[in-house]
Amino acid sequence: MRPSTKSDVYSFGVVLLELITGRPAIVLDPKPITVIRWAQQRLSRGDIEAVVDARLQGDYDVNGVWKAANIALTCTERPTMTEVVVQLQDCLKLEEGRIGVQKTNELYSGSNTTFEMEHNFKTAPTVNGGPAAR
Numbered sequence: 001m002r003p004s005t006k007s008d009v010y011s012f013g014v015v016l017l018e019l020i021t022g023r024p025a026i027v028l029d030p031k032p033i034t035v036i037r038w039a040q041q042r043l044s045r046g047d048i049e050a051v052v053d054a055r056l057q058g059d060y061d062v063n064g065v066w067k068a069a070n071i072a073l074t075c076t077e078r079p080t081m082t083e084v085v086v087q088l089q090d091c092l093k094l095e096e097g098r099i100g101v102q103k104t105n106e107l108y109s110g111s112n113t114t115f116e117m118e119h120n121f122k123t124a125p126t127v128n129g130g131p132a133a134r
Helices: 005-021 035-044 062-077 081-099 101-108 114-118
Strands: 026-028 032-034
Touching (some): 005 035, 005 062, 032 035
Antiparallel strands (some): 026 032
């Protein structure tokens, strides 16, 4: 299979679910099952706590996590990445509301390296070309 924008969006959804759940792409439950199917089964029962990585210990906005999980599952339908980013920004706003914008800004401020500035969701990163060999 040749990589494409659509396959990249699908893969992003899988990675997002891995981050939310703390589980690998293939979960042993007890048989091997994709993290997508594993999360769908639990979310269909309305059990977000069974989906979210227990190491977060409840330190998250429930609505934001529901939205993030739904975005991840929506990625399997291969929307545009622009649509995904807009929806993720909504999740960020929910989390900012939970912990306070001041605290969130502290997380993004500091030395203001180019990496930090370009990866702050408030600005769009620039791309100068492909990867360089080292």
